[in-house]
Amino acid sequence: MCDDEKSGATDALLARLVDDLDAGFVDLVRGYEQVVYSVALRVSGQPSDADDLAAEAFLRAYRALRGYDAARIRALQPRSWLLTIVLNIWRNLMRESSRRPRQVPLADLVDPPASGPGVEELAVQSEGMRELTRTISTLPTVQRAAVVLRHVIGLPIPDVAEILGCPEGTAKSHISRGLKKLRALYLARDRRATMSPPTIVSNHRADGLRIAAATPALAGRRDQ
Amino acid sequence: MTKSAEDALVEQLSQLGALPPNDLLGRVAVDWVSLPATVGRVYVAFSGHGISYLRTADSVHGEETEFLESYRRRFGRPLRPASRPPAGLAPALRTGRAKALTYDLRELSSFERAVLTAIQEIPHGQTRPYSWVAREVGHPGAARAVGSALGRNPVPVLIPCHRVTRADGQPGDYVFGQEAKESLLRAEDVDLDEVRELAAEQVFYLGSDTTNIVCFPTCHNARRISAAHRRGFRDVVEAEEAGYRPCQHCRPESMATA
Numbered sequence: 001m002c003d004d005e006k007s008g009a010t011d012a013l014l015a016r017l018v019d020d021l022d023a024g025f026v027d028l029v030r031g032y033e034q035v036v037y038s039v040a041l042r043v044s045g046q047p048s049d050a051d052d053l054a055a056e057a058f059l060r061a062y063r064a065l066r067g068y069d070a071a072r073i074r075a076l077q078p079r080s081w082l083l084t085i086v087l088n089i090w091r092n093l094m095r096e097s098s099r100r101p102r103q104v105p106l107a108d109l110v111d112p113p114a115s116g117p118g119v120e121e122l123a124v125q126s127e128g129m130r131e132l133t134r135t136i137s138t139l140p141t142v143q144r145a146a147v148v149l150r151h152v153i154g155l156p157i158p159d160v161a162e163i164l165g166c167p168e169g170t171a172k173s174h175i176s177r178g179l180k181k182l183r184a185l186y187l188a189r190d191r192r193a194t195m196s197p198p199t200i201v202s203n204h205r206a207d208g209l210r211i212a213a214a215t216p217a218l219a220g221r222r223d224q
Numbered sequence: 225m226t227k228s229a230e231d232a233l234v235e236q237l238s239q240l241g242a243l244p245p246n247d248l249l250g251r252v253a254v255d256w257v258s259l260p261a262t263v264g265r266v267y268v269a270f271s272g273h274g275i276s277y278l279r280t281a282d283s284v285h286g287e288e289t290e291f292l293e294s295y296r297r298r299f300g301r302p303l304r305p306a307s308r309p310p311a312g313l314a315p316a317l318r319t320g321r322a323k324a325l326t327y328d329l330r331e332l333s334s335f336e337r338a339v340l341t342a343i344q345e346i347p348h349g350q351t352r353p354y355s356w357v358a359r360e361v362g363h364p365g366a367a368r369a370v371g372s373a374l375g376r377n378p379v380p381v382l383i384p385c386h387r388v389t390r391a392d393g394q395p396g397d398y399v400f401g402q403e404a405k406e407s408l409l410r411a412e413d414v415d416l417d418e419v420r421e422l423a424a425e426q427v428f429y430l431g432s433d434t435t436n437i438v439c440f441p442t443c444h445n446a447r448r449i450s451a452a453h454r455r456g457f458r459d460v461v462e463a464e465e466a467g468y469r470p471c472q473h474c475r476p477e478s479m480a481t482a
Contacts, residue, residue, distance in 0.1 A: 026304065034243065058252045062252065062301065
């Protein structure tokens with residue numbers, strides 16, 4: 001995905017930003033769009049929101065960079081910095097939408113197909129991933145962010161703590177609580193799947209999903 | 225909970241990385257081109273939302289970097305050079321007829337957008353006073369605010385704010401200066417000298433005594449009136465009292481109750 005922070009490649013990228021902001025910015029987006037978009041998609045749970053979140057994060061980053069002097073740009077840790085921006089925007093959106101809930105059409109939750117595996121394999125795999133994405137979006141915001149940073153992106157604990165703005169111990173506990181909740185929800189789903197006939201399973205799933213998707217903020221609050 | 229169940233979950237989570245949409249950079253950055261126009265070379269910024277910014281080479285001292293920096297200062301977005309201009313831009317710059325283009329005016333207030341939308345209806349080669357625009361956007365009396373909105377037009381030349389002039393035939397203020405405004409109007413064959421001569425005689429509207437229709441002096445209907453049948457009026461009320469009705473094309477009636 002990307003190099004370790006402060007590697008030679010990162011230093012070269014930061015030097016390009018100092019030298020020519022707009023040209024360097026193209027490299028910044030290319031280098032980090034996947035990690036920024038993955039976090040945006042997995043915390044928000046929806047491709048349409050993730051597009052907006054990722055674009056807005058890069059735009060804010062650009063505007064901030066315009067005001068930074070060379071020394072400040074050279075000292076940046078771009079990955080952590082960009083992920084902090086994306087999560088800030090997302091948290092603000094969550095705060096707004098919990099005051100003013102909205103209905104989410106189920107169709108919006110479908111991921112665009114990814115390239116790679118064969119069609120059948122893809123169908124099975126992406127169904128499982130969609131399920132997992134939906135389950136993630138029932139977690140409280142801080143646990144969701146912590147699990148995504150640690151296990152989807154694979155960041156080390158100190159980076160997760162820095163991005164969340166909390167001590168490492170707290171970050172660890174957010175991660176493990178989030179995982180615990182995911183496991184419980186996952187096992188419950190598997191039990192349901194083995195106990196009911198297939199047709200009814202899919203109906204149950206769809207109903208449960210619609211509720212979870214429409215009220216992520218409420219689900220989060222109940223869990224806390 | 226078994227260890228393997230946990231591993232399976234963590235393994236699945238690690239596969240949730242996703243590819244970004246094709247042109248995420250295009251959602252943030254804006255493209256720019258440099259093209260010849262009737263007013264000399266121009267620099268134009270655009271995105272999928274439409275054309276967002278235009279500067280003449282003269283207004284940025286022929287310096288591409290000055291154009292780029294003035295765009296960034298105003299919009300706070302990065303720019304990248306485009307391989308080709310958006311469809312229709314090059315012919316619009318050659319002909320001065322640019323109504324069909326799409327503009328990105330999202331950074332403006334709703335009043336500013338309304339003003340810039342209304343003035344796109346002013347035909348090539350014609351002018352309207354500031355108070356006419358105010359009336360068109362439903363704010364009669366807001367002529368000064370119209371002037372400020374025109375001054376913030378991000379796409380001059382294409383969105384023809386140069387076609388809004390003072391009623392006395394003076395060109396009035398312009399983003400690129402009065403001189404540039406006057407030469408744009410002359411390039412469209414607007415007879416500013418005639419408008420000024422008429423204004424000096426307190427004539428701001430022209431009517432035809434064969435059709436009994438009254439127009440702004442630059443309206444194509446007014447320009448067709450032969451000297452023998454042409455009558456001048458100070459205002460539309462005076463024309464209406466003489467049995468004339470306002471032209472439906474240039475709509476001078478909007479001034480009658482001002």
